[in-house]
Amino acid sequence: MVTGGFRFAKAFMAFAFLAPGLLSCTVKEDRTECPVYVTVLTDHFMQKGMNEGTVSFAADRLIKRETISFLTYIRDGYEQACPRNYARAAVLSGVENSVVDDEKLTVRPGCQAGRVWAFGTCFSTDRDAYVVDAVPHKQYCLIRFLFDGNPTAPEGYPWRFRMVAECSGMDIYSLEPIPGRYCPAIGPNDVGEWIGVLPRQRSNNMLLEVFLPDEGSESEGRTEYVIDLGKAFEKQGYDWTAEDLKDIEVLVGFVNAELCLTVQDWEGEDDYENIEI
Secondary structure, three states, X not given: OHHHHHHHHHHHHHHHHHHHHHHHHHOOOOOOOOOEEEEEEOHHHHHOOOOEEEEEEEOOOEEEEEEEEHHHHOOOOEEEEEOOOOEEEEEEEOOOOEEEEOOEEEEOOOOOOOOOEEEEEEEOOOOOXXXXXXXXXXXXXXXXXEEOOEOEOOOOOOOEEEXXXXXXXXXXXXXXXXEEEXXXXXXXXXXXXXXXXXXXXXOXXXXXXXXXXXXXXXXXXXXXXXXXXXXXXXXXXXXXXXXXXXXXXXXXXXXXXXXXXXXXXXXXXXXXXXXXO
């Protein structure tokens, strides 16, 4: 009996010694409070010809935002610790004349929007490391005004244009447009071309005002004509929900002292489908 009891005691002691090790192998460690290290690859922005931009990370609040040179992070990417349960990441380029604040990019009042390319995403993961391949998408419509087929207005052309739209920015993570009056003036640039930039809109609620500028001003003056620019976009079947927004050309001329415009697809081809306003 003593011998048997001794063998039982040794077996019990051996089990007690091994039990913690067995338990540690069968119970998964809770790592929900540990961060995930997110690497955002920005090489696609460089491939589009962009040299620098803004990276932004947020959860229920901003985690980090920084303007970077894409060349510095080529191939390796930009790393940031984020919560596992929910986080957001964005990469932006072309944000001149805009303010990036909290979750929004907003064009400064009276300014033309920048030529914004952007990527945004939200994610949750149980991994220790997570890689995001940031592919930029075009968030603006470039409008080139042509005068009888020429990119420059005739000598002595007195008018200027003003685009009026209902969205002046976007959510940088969802890339959805946000409401706000957008009303920049358009005239000849340094080489005489007339170029307008429309940020992504929710609808075709847009006007083009033609005005005579006040003396000493290029943005203020008496409105002579108001054109329903949105109607022309609608006739063209313009898609504001496309991942990459298309550009257009607007042909400007005068017939019987009235302004006439033709809106057409602009993809670099020689043939266009014309729509008259």
